[in-house]
Amino acid sequence: MYAEVNGLNLYYETHGEGTPLILLHGGLGSGEMFAATLPLFAEHHRVILPDLQGHGRTADIDRPLSIPAMADDIAALIDHLGLQKPDVVGFSLGGGVALLLAMRHPDKVGRVVSGSAGIRRSATYKEILDQQGQVGAAAAEFMKETPMYELYQRVAPRPEDFPRLLDKIGQAMAQDFDYTEEVKKISVPTQIVAADADMCPPSHFVEVFGLLDGGHRDGGWMGEGRPKGGHALAILPGLTHYNVVDSPLFAAVALDFVDKKD
Structure with a gap:
């Protein structure tokens, strides 16, 4: 299905029934990125699975790729579908979009899970930043053997746009x-999730939790010392940025958090 939002013909799928839950994929991916865990999310939720701007089945438009703009797109999708404060779970690029939704549109979302998304560029390991600096149209030929290229060629409305996506x-x-x-001002209950061997060190995600009032005191017998905004932190063992979203642990901690209704 498609929704016309912010000048974008935004593709989305729905799976399952229950309270609404939006899943947001990572960069150079699509909603298919959640294939391994989608059945877990959809067991008790109506899952909305969009393809972000220029990704998957959503064709690009004449504007830069930016996380704030993508967050605004998802806010517009929430309005378009008439959803009442859906929970949002995002990974990597989608984790950044989820976090920006909490910042920019707190009235439109319920609980937010931001997975594997640093809050400042300098937190990313230098070797990863160096690799990211090589991403562009010139790399398209070298990526033809990758799952990202295969996916794009299979589902994109304009498969020839892959070099343009890499540039953007x-x-x-x-x-x-x-x-x-x-982050300090986030009022929506937010869970920070990361692999223990992610693109940023675990200490960065602990720092983000600290900005959300976490980790400053004992939690107390009745949880009275937990972060005042209902925030949480999960560092998942034995995983990396490249497989954390496939892990049942990711789905388990995300679902445990979003299902803790006040």
Whole structure:
């Protein structure tokens, strides 16, 4: 299905029944990125699975790829579908979009899970930043053997746009960002999730939890010392940025958090 939002013909799928839950995929992927865990999410939820701008079955439009703009797209999709404060779970790029939704549209979302998404560019390991600096149209030929290329060629409305997507992703990743001050103001219950061997060190995600009032005191027998906003942190063992979203652990901690209704 498609929704016309913000000048974008945004593709989305729905799976399962129950309270609404939006899943947001990572960069150079699509909703198919959740194939391994979708049955777990859809068991008790109506899962909405969009393809973000320029990804999967959503064709690109004439604007830069930016996480704030993508967050606004999902907010518009929520309005388009008439959803009442759906929970949002995102991974990597989608984790950033989920976090920006919590910042920019707190009235439109319920609980938010931000997976494997740092809040400032400098937190990413230098070797990863160096690799990201090589992403662009010139790399398209070298990526023809990758799952990302195979997916794009199979589902994209304009498969020939793959070099353009690489250019835009590369430009987006080169932009500096720091959401430290914005994170402090998040009012939506938010869970920070990461692999223990992610693109940023575990200490970064602990720092983000600290900005959300976490880790400053004992939690107390009755949980009275937990973060005041209902926030949480999960560092998942034995995983990396490249397989955490496939792990049942990711689905388990995300579902445990979103299903803790006040």
